[in-house]
Amino acid sequence: MLGKIAKKLRILGFDTIYISSNTNDREILDLLLKTKRILLTSDKELFYRSKRYKCHSIILNKNTEIENLITIFSNLQIKVIDTLLSCxxxxxxxxxxxxxxxxxxxxxxxxxxxxxxxxxxxxxxxxxxxxxxxxxxxxxxxxxxxxxxxx
Ligand SMILES: [Zn+2]
Structure with missing residues (x-):
């Protein structure tokens, strides 16, 4: 499900890397610390681990794609998505x-x-x-x- 969200975020203009779920948590944490990217994950363990490293992380545990997108934008304090950024x-x-x-x-x-x-x-x-x-x-x-x- 997060792969689809990653695609939507890119279409909406957000710089988004998708890392498959079989990637080692340590590699993901290293990437986060190095790049200061925001972690979007449905993996609670990874979420709490990343918090210990003071990474900006958002847990996506809602049932629908739109609810998870709302969770992301609310967390980032984005009030409006600009349709001009798409494509x-x-x-x-x-x-x-x-x-x-x-x-x-x-x-x-x-x-x-x-x-x-x-x-x-x-x-x-x-x-x-x-x-x-x-x-x-x-x-x-x-x-x-x-x-x-x-x-
Ligand atoms: Zn391409």
């Missing part, structure tokens, strides 16, 4: 996206109807995944509106 970070690898200036570069890579129906396209420099404001972004904007009502 700036790759949901797969966390790299920043760049806008594609030359639409001709998209030919043979995505459907003509998609090219015709959208005017902004983005590309991840690292993994080459293409993004546009399709239905998935519309759903994200609906999610942001739901979150903003609950914050």
């Amino acid at each position: 700036h970070r790759c949901s797969i690898c966390n790299n920043k996206l760049e806008i594609i200036e030359d639409i001709n570069l998209l030919k043979n890579k995505i459907y003509q109807t998609v090219i015709k129906n959208n005017n902004e396209f983005y590309k991840c420099k690292r993994c080459n995944k293409l993004y546009w404001h399709g239905s998935h972004i519309k759903n994200i904007i609906l999610l942001i509106e739901r979150i903003n009502k609950m914050l």
Whole structure:
């Protein structure tokens, strides 16, 4: 479930690393101490261990994704999620996206109807995944509106 939350956070513009649950706790704690990142975990033991090292950690123990997202934003004292920040970070690898200036570069890579129906396209420099404001972004904007009502 946290993998999906990591993807959503990236789509919302947050710099998010996802570490699989079979990673050693010591490695995670070292990374936290070195990078000063915020730990999001559903693992109570790891949460309490990280607190002993004075890491900024948030326990995600709610039943639904939206409740866990609300927990994160409330903890970070974020009052509003900006819809303009979405589509700036790759949901797969966390790299920043760049806008594609030359639409001709998209030919043979995505459907003509998609090219015709959208005017902004983005590309991840690292993994080459293409993004546009399709239905998935519309759903994200609906999610942001739901979150903003609950914050
Ligand atoms: Zn990428």
